[in-house]
Amino acid sequence: MPDVPKMRASRRPKLSAPGASRDSTEGRSPRLARRKYETRVRLLDAAFGLVAEKGMDGVTISEITEAADVGFGSFYNHFDSKEGIFAALVDWLFEEFADTLDQLAIGLSDPAEMIAVSVRHTLLRAIREPLWGQLLIREGLSRRALSRGLGQRLLRDTAIGISKERFMVADELMCVVSVIGTVLAxxxxxxxxxxSSKRAVRARRVLRSRAEKFAENTAAIVLQAFGLKRHEAETIARRPLPAPPHNASS
Structure with a gap:
């Protein structure tokens, strides 16, 4: 796996401060509530960038507060530990996006198309938002990721495909792990x-076309892992993508 580049200037997704809202601080003045909310978002945003660069084990609370321009002691007004902020961050990463994929799949009856849509949107978002993609690479096969969010949705959709005899796999869990590994790779x-490419400054339309083609090819490979024939897998992977729901992050 390539070294994670320094990408602090890359586009980041807009964080919505998981577990907190502007209206959640009853008994506080609107100004104080707003400041508390904004500080929490800054801490999460700083943690997001640092984790994408260094991994969770390589980040300290002091680095997070320094990057967020927040006093060290203020950190504990929002999170009880480093593990606490990472849990909130990963919850947002996997749960929020998994919910978006569920919305995209509304109206799809074919488990194969549901899987293809999920794979393509995941790849396209990771390419469009490199920091998000780097964090997904680091955490995608962790126990936390497999037990929640994207991992659980993939297990669920795989089970649906098997029950409908749409997928033919010898080992459900190992197939899911293999699929996740393919997507992360x-x-x-x-x-x-x-x-690294010198051509990265080409017209955005060309870059987008390449990314979409790459996402389609990956989805076709994934569907073949579930037992579909190559021609059918490629046909499904090239179907028009459902439009993302309004205000979705993908």
């Missing part, structure tokens, strides 16, 4: 190519 390869 694809993201890593594409991000490395995008950051």
């Amino acid at each position: 694809g993201i890593a390869a594409e991000l490395d190519l995008s950051t």
